[in-house]
Amino acid sequence: MRSEPTGPEARLWYHLRAKRLGGVKFSQQVLIGRYTVDFAARSQKLVIELDGDSHAGNERYDAARTAWLEAQGFRVLRFSNADVMGNEPAVLQIILDALGTAPLPGPLPKGEREKDDE
Template sequence: MVDRARSLRREATEAERALWRLLSRYRPSFTRQLVIDRYIVDLACRAAKLAVEFDGGQHHEQVAYDAERTAVLEGLGWKVIRLWNSDVLANPEGAAEYILSEAAECLGGTHPQPLPSREGRVRRPRFG
């Protein structure tokens, strides 16, 4: 399974690449093509136990398989969200924002990327 996950990482879809460019710098970190039980998840945040699946046209025919897969992953404590490739490509920033908000919710409402502590702060002289 690990070898298959590695090959899927090398052969990522355009939607996966677009979101990876946006999400790879955030914390908690995300992982591509993570092996969970007998499945390989497209994108995952281990800390939040959030699994993200990117669905293309082939998923219209495998609804039962996707439902079973989601049930197994949720039984293991993972939250599964699905995004259509076409939606991700049409609005990658919106998809990234949605994934980050879901990760924050899974972590109990914490912000997935800490806010800068001194941004916009004007420094006053100490003496004088």
């Protein structure tokens, strides 16, 4: 975990904190399983990730991480730092739209998954 947010993280956090966006509680730098996500609204099972230069070349890792989070029932929205800095209103609208839809269903209990595999 980082102690200091990047500029885009701080800018987005301004809108997400204190239930400012859609009345939903978001947390910053949230540990989910073995992954730390940038922002999460646990009640909505929504994760928001900001991708900066450090994500270049890590597309396979990011895809595996997203797949794991989705398997746990989370929706993952991924934005570039440039999106936040250059088109903040659109980013906020996409997040609001996601908050207005039902969360993904949680993973099936182990016994239920086995029945589906037969």
